[in-house]
Amino acid sequence: MGKTEDGAYEGFSAEERAAMKDHAQEMRKASRRASKEEKAAEAERDVLAKIAEMPEADRAMAERVHAVVTAAAPALGAKLWYGMPAYALDGKVVCFFQSAEKFKARYATLGFSDLARLDDGAMWPAAFALTEVTAEVEARIAELVKRAVG
Template sequence: MAGKTSPDGLSQEERDAVKERAKELRAQAKAGKSREAGTKQVLEAIGKLEGTDKALAEGFYQVVSETAPDLVPKTFYGFPAFANNDGKVVMFLQPASKFKTRYATINFDEPSHLDDGDMWPIGFAVLAWTPAVQERVTDLVKKAVA
């Protein structure tokens, strides 16, 4: 769980994430929708991770890159993410270390097509990158971009 909150209601980790997002937005505005710039940012973000978070991010990056090649890599609050042609984030991985939680999450934003009736999951806790996790994430990515 995130650390102590400040008078503005945000933990240090959350304040850092907001600052990181502002920095990302400035960099993304300069780069436009450049796949190369986005790939560089995502690989740099993954390179800063350690242990399980790094393995999860590498697996996530590989699966999405191969399964949904039309999505553009970008960072989102410092997280490895992928966006559609409109620049809207479709999915991202939130490392456990970012907010000191016990598991990472793979999340799907509104542009994803995971709809299933009146209620469906959009976030998935992940403890390890296993063949079963890879298969499940591949299926989710395929559905999200269908």
């Protein structure tokens, strides 16, 4: 959240406000869909369209992440979540891809919600920085996603 140099709260950043606006639009669009199958197909198209809009570096990674997640965990359904490609189980987000461009970060992120079954002791990673999706990274993503859905 935006703060001034002296720590005073300024409200949400422009990127945060845009993400909230995306989420509200996603919710309105989802509520207008008819059948479960139609909802899933439309959500998949929305995710692919969002990926297609990304800058080349983010798009290439998002395409690979999408392919790996959908192959590794077919039970997860693609959907947009705050303007980001996400993958949900029974409508609840388990993991998501956040492009570097989304929040003007220096790297993209593969994140997991608290629903992901990645628990490992008292502390474990819930987000991973991505600068490139190699074969090794794909294998790690597949392993994490499979574990996340149990």
